Amino acid sequence: MADKKKVEKVAKDTRWIWQNILLGVAFIVVLGILASIGLNLITRHGKTVTTPDFSNLTVSQARQLARQSDVNVKVVDSVFVRRLAGGVVYRQQPKAGDMVKKGRSIFLTINSVVPRKVVMPNLYGYSVTEALSELRNRGLNVGRLNYVKDMATNNVLAQYCEGKEVKAGQEVVSGSVIDLTVGVGEQDNKTTVPKLTGMKYLGATDAIRERFLNVGRVTFDPDIRSYADSMNAVVYKQDAAGTVRSLGSGVNISLTLDPEKVPQK
Numbered sequence: 001m002a003d004k005k006k007v008e009k010v011a012k013d014t015r016w017i018w019q020n021i022l023l024g025v026a027f028i029v030v031l032g033i034l035a036s037i038g039l040n041l042i043t044r045h046g047k048t049v050t051t052p053d054f055s056n057l058t059v060s061q062a063r064q065l066a067r068q069s070d071v072n073v074k075v076v077d078s079v080f081v082r083r084l085a086g087g088v089v090y091r092q093q094p095k096a097g098d099m100v101k102k103g104r105s106i107f108l109t110i111n112s113v114v115p116r117k118v119v120m121p122n123l124y125g126y127s128v129t130e131a132l133s134e135l136r137n138r139g140l141n142v143g144r145l146n147y148v149k150d151m152a153t154n155n156v157l158a159q160y161c162e163g164k165e166v167k168a169g170q171e172v173v174s175g176s177v178i179d180l181t182v183g184v185g186e187q188d189n190k191t192t193v194p195k196l197t198g199m200k201y202l203g204a205t206d207a208i209r210e211r212f213l214n215v216g217r218v219t220f221d222p223d224i225r226s227y228a229d230s231m232n233a234v235v236y237k238q239d240a241a242g243t244v245r246s247l248g249s250g251v252n253i254s255l256t257l258d259p260e261k262v263p264q265k
Helices: 001-044 059-068 128-137 203-209 228-231
Strands: 048-049 074-080 089-093 098-103 106-113 117-119 142-149 158-163 171-173 177-184 191-194 215-222 236-238 242-247 252-255
Touching: 048 106, 059 106, 106 236, 128 142, 128 177, 128 228, 203 215, 203 236, 203 252
Parallel strands: 074 106, 142 177, 215 252
Antiparallel strands: 048 098, 089 106, 117 171, 158 177, 191 242, 236 252
8 A cells, every 4th residue: 555655656746747847848938939029029030121222312202212111211421423413312321232121221322412522531551442431431432443563462552533643631522533553463363243234333333343343334225315314224234244354354334224125134
């Protein structure tokens, strides 16, 4: 009889242990699910949208498009481009087509109605990547990358505006084109042509320079008659994407307003 009670007590204790183990496991699982749901709500995990193209839109048009696209826009800077209408979006960050979280702020640079001046930064010794970023932050545009033999590969050796060397601290008109003289060594002097088809003009030229190349011959379809048209045109033909070129080589592009001319693949 005593043995039977002992066995029953052991069985009861074993059930109690397993019940607590199962309850503990269930608690951890539920806690994990709740944590995952909470994290998704906080970070909006998986809820991303494609950044729309705000170029050539007025600020009010950009805000309307932003609302429709579940993003926000903020005007953070202005440049002055004589051939572009005043008050329209000239550049944006992140770029059109980038994937961003819903509610993300897209920073806009608009074209000023009147010219303003900015201070030229000191780019000497900067890498080309750093120089491109600094010029954009100042509302300046990159022109040609002129490569010369030097130990400092891809480092800026000189900076020019309208053919004249411009010193750090000098004032230049916002939106001015800055040409850079850049060093190139015997090695690491090659780069790959990016795929540009489907990109708008400014996005394509940015992509070319980010690969340490220059914009070569630009051909516009006959129906592209204004500067605004050129900003809306997209690349439908280019030098072979993926080919290897020397740093500073030119990349030829052709642009159109006809979406049917743009290759789908």
